[in-house]
Amino acid sequence: MTAPTARGRVAELATNLAAVEERIARACASAGRRRSELTLIVVTKTWPAEDVRALAALGVRDVGESRDQEAHPKAALCRDLALTWHFVGRVQTNKARSIAEYAAVVHSVDRRRLVEALAVGARRAGRELQCLVQVSLDPQPARRPVGDDPGRGGAAPDDVPALADAVAAARGLRLAGVMGVAPLPGDPASAFDRLAAVSRLVRRAHPEAGIISAGMSGDLEQAIAAGATHLRIGTAILGARPPNR
Numbered sequence: 548m549t550a551p552t553a554r555g556r557v558a559e560l561a562t563n564l565a566a567v568e569e570r571i572a573r574a575c576a577s578a579g580r581r582r583s584e585l586t587l588i589v590v591t592k593t594w595p596a597e598d599v600r601a602l603a604a605l606g607v608r609d610v611g612e613s614r615d616q617e618a619h620p621k622a623a624l625c626r627d628l629a630l631t632w633h634f635v636g637r638v639q640t641n642k643a644r645s646i647a648e649y650a651a652v653v654h655s656v657d658r659r660r661l662v663e664a665l666a667v668g669a670r671r672a673g674r675e676l677q678c679l680v681q682v683s684l685d686p687q688p689a690r691r692p693v694g695d696d697p698g699r700g701g702a703a704p705d706d707v708p709a710l711a712d713a714v715a716a717a718r719g720l721r722l723a724g725v726m727g728v729a730p731l732p733g734d735p736a737s738a739f740d741r742l743a744a745v746s747r748l749v750r751r752a753h754p755e756a757g758i759i760s761a762g763m764s765g766d767l768e769q770a771i772a773a774g775a776t777h778l779r780i781g782t783a784i785l786g787a788r789p790p791n792r
């Protein structure tokens with residue numbers, strides 16, 4: 548990459564980041580919320596470590612990834628930046644140990660078997676891993692999600708309280724809240740309202756689990772209106788990815 552190209556990319560990221568911040572500011576204003584209530588996670592999946600460095604220079608502190616094979620080496624290349632890495636994709640059980648080595652927060656805990664695998668990984672790595680229970684917001688939740696489609700996955704809402712209890716009880720893990728992906732096609736506002744209701748239920752038993760991770764490039768306004776605390780934004784900042792990533 549030549550220097551002018553690199554400068555062009557930094558300028559592009561700066562412009563896109565500013566546009567997203569503008570959308571967040573407007574959505575906060577209309578929802579009567581403060582920007583400080585929200586954490587912006589920039590989802591850097593499919594984009595190189597140089598982009599992560601550029602984003603860090605622009606003030607980004609939280610980045611999200613969805614495939615361990617890609618995220619692990621990228622996090623290692625960016626170790627000096629001391630960023631907070633969020634794992635937002637579906638977790639293969641055999642990758643749990645690897646993910647626990649660099650991720651601070653796993654957004655996608657959707658089954659019991661994963662709880663123990665992540666706990667083992669966290670204890671091995673000697674760190675505490677924050678975990679969010681991913682809630683399926685599909686009208687008819689799939690019990691056995693497959694593949695990497697972010698719209699798939701998530702525990703059925705009825706199964707979330709028991710899963711949250713299991714996370715909270717696991718040594719090495721800290722239950723931090725819930726996560727959801729609005730189904731497409733569909734009405735993101737009603738999906739995020741369902742997520743907020745599940746969050747209230749979880750917080751009744753676990754008041755400290757206050758994170759609501761919701762909102763992507765296409766629906767961050769609805770997520771902010773519904774009470775999201777963490778936004779996961781990729782395309783609107785980094786540009787279009789290959790399909791299904």
Ligand SMILES: *Cc1c(COP(=O)(O)O)cnc(C)c1O
Nearest residue numbers: 590635697763764779780781782
């Ligand atoms: C890719 C991904 C995002 C970011 O989506 P954009 O539409 O690119 O903003 C957010 N959450 C999850 C779970 C993802 O996999």
